[in-house]
Amino acid sequence: MSKFSLKIAAAGAICAALTIITLLYISRDIMQGVYNLPVVLLVLFVGIMMFYLWIDNNQTVFIRDLNEMVKAIAQGDFSQSVIINKDDELNNLNESLKLMASKLNSRLLKTEHEKDQMETILTSMVEGVLAFDITGRLLLMNKTAEDMIGITFVEAEKRFFLEILRNHQLADLLKKCLSDGSRQVIEANLSPTDQEYYRVYITPIIGKDEVSQGVIVVLRNVTEVRILEQVRSDFVANVSHELRTPLTSVKGYVETLLDGAIDDRPTAKKFLTIINTETDRLNRLISDLLYLSKLETGRIELAKKWISSQDMLDHIIKLLEPVALEKNITIESTVNTGAGSVFGNPGMLEQVLINLLENAIKYSYDGGIVNIEISICEQGRSIKVIDKGIGIPAESLARVFERFYRVDKGRSRKAGGTGLGLSIVKHIVERHRGQVQIESEEEKGTIVTIILPIN
The missing domain is CATH 1.10.287.130 (Signal transduction histidine kinase, dimerisation/phosphotransfer (DHp) domain)
Incomplete structure (x- = not known):
């Protein structure tokens, strides 16, 4: 027996109890605990593993969600977020990522807005704008430049300068700008076959490190200015x-x-x-x-009114009769049905017909006939001055309305002309919103037609 008890009595009454456990009993309990330890360890191991798997699963879900969030940010979607139920280091990381995504989204929106503004400005510019990198390859070109050069940005992207603008002088200036950073300005054609003139500005693109990163080329069409000059x-x-x-x-x-x-x-x-x-x-x-x-x-007031066609012609013929008689020329007038009146400024229209009839008389042969005819037409009134004189060469027809232009300078001066008569005619007719046309054939005569609107 490895365990027994003794009762202790005093004065006939039990006052204590003593339990005696032998070493063998203790050893047996210990050995029984030893025999049960593997079971305990197994249960503990299983519990730990289950706890670890729970933790690992939560982390895996977090990492997976975090990965999806990062992918969404990379694609421009800043609305994604990761949900964590407790406040720990992973949650802090999640909050930092969300803050970074928010700031990145704001910067990208600002950049997109600035890009849209820049595209709007470039599109609305009347100048052509091109940007080239340091190797001379095209980086940017606005719509105006596309129209000027006759090539789209899609077709020209990454091409070299000379492949786009076939002008070696401009190419040399671009190289000089890239090499020494100097701004270049020149007036030139964009290609050997181009008839338009452009003022070309070539300016270096300087980065923050003060190193040239390319050039900006600005094209301004100055053809009209050249013509006016x-x-x-x-x-x-x-x-x-x-x-x-x-x-x-x-x-x-x-x-x-x-x-x-x-x-x-x-x-x-x-x-x-x-x-x-x-x-x-x-x-x-x-x-x-x-x-x-x-x-x-526009310093002459254009006061228009209805004028009697026949009265106007009779007055002008009477004024020019002495000039016509010097060459024995007859002036005949015709007012067709429905054209009994003309709408315009009396003084100006009189000046037009005097100039046209004077020219017809000057360049008609002696003893000839000059006709002036007023008819109705689709636009309003048609006034024709017809002569059978020396005519005008075909190559001069387009220039006869220029100031001081003369087909035969010596003959014109001898006839007393100033070289401004037809130019005055053209300006007066245009002030009336009308048109002036001229037909002529050498040695057969000339027909000048004035079209005047009635409203």
Whole structure:
């Protein structure tokens, strides 16, 4: 027996109990615990493993959700988030990622807005804009540049400069800009076959490190400016010539008179008549210039009203009858049915018909006939001046309305013209919102048609 008990009595009463356990009993309990330890350890191991698997599963779900969130951010979706039920380090990481996504989204939205603004600005620019990298390959081109060059950005992207703008002078300036960072400006054609003129600005793109990263090329079409400058230059030259010619003539005759010819009455009279003619010509030239200037600047009021067609023609024919009689030319007028009146400014229309009839008389053969005819047409009224004179060469028809342009300069000056008559006609007709057309054939005559609207 390995365990027994003793009772202790005092005065006939039990006052204590003593239990005695032998070593064998203790050893047996210990051995029984030893025998049960594997079971306990197994249960503990299983519990630990289950707890670990639970923790691992939660982390795996978090990592998987986190991975999906990162992928969504990479694709531009910043609305994704990971849900964690407790506040720990993983939750802190999740909150940091969400904050980063929010800030990244704000920056991307700002960048997108700035990009849209830049695209709008580039699209609305009247100048062509191209950007090239340091190797000379195209990075950017706006719509205006596409229209100027005749190639789309999709077709031209990554091409070299000379493949887009076939101008070696421009290519050399681009290389110089890339090499030394100097801004270049030049006026040139974009290609050997291009008829348009452009002012080209080549400017380096300087990065934060002060190193050139490429160039910006800006194209501004200056063809119209070039044409206007040429017209202005031609105008000044023509005016100078037209003024100098009669002045030279006048000065020559005056000097001859002063040298003694004034005492020879027949010669003096002849010279003074020429001087008077040249002075009249100068006066007409200056008057025409001033009138043309007023027309071009709109300083002449366009007060329109209905005018009797026949009365207007009769008045003009009467004015020009002396000129026509000098060449024995007959002026015939016709007002067709329905065209009894014309709507316009009386003074201006009178000037138009005088200029046209004077030209018809000047360039008609002696004894010829000049016709003036007013008819109705789809737009309103048609006025035609027809002569059977020397005509105009086909190559000159497009230029006859230019100031000071003459088909035969010597003959025009001899006839006393200023070279401004048809230019004045064109401006007056355009002020009436009408059209002027001219048909001519050498040695067969000329037809000038004026179309005037009635409203």
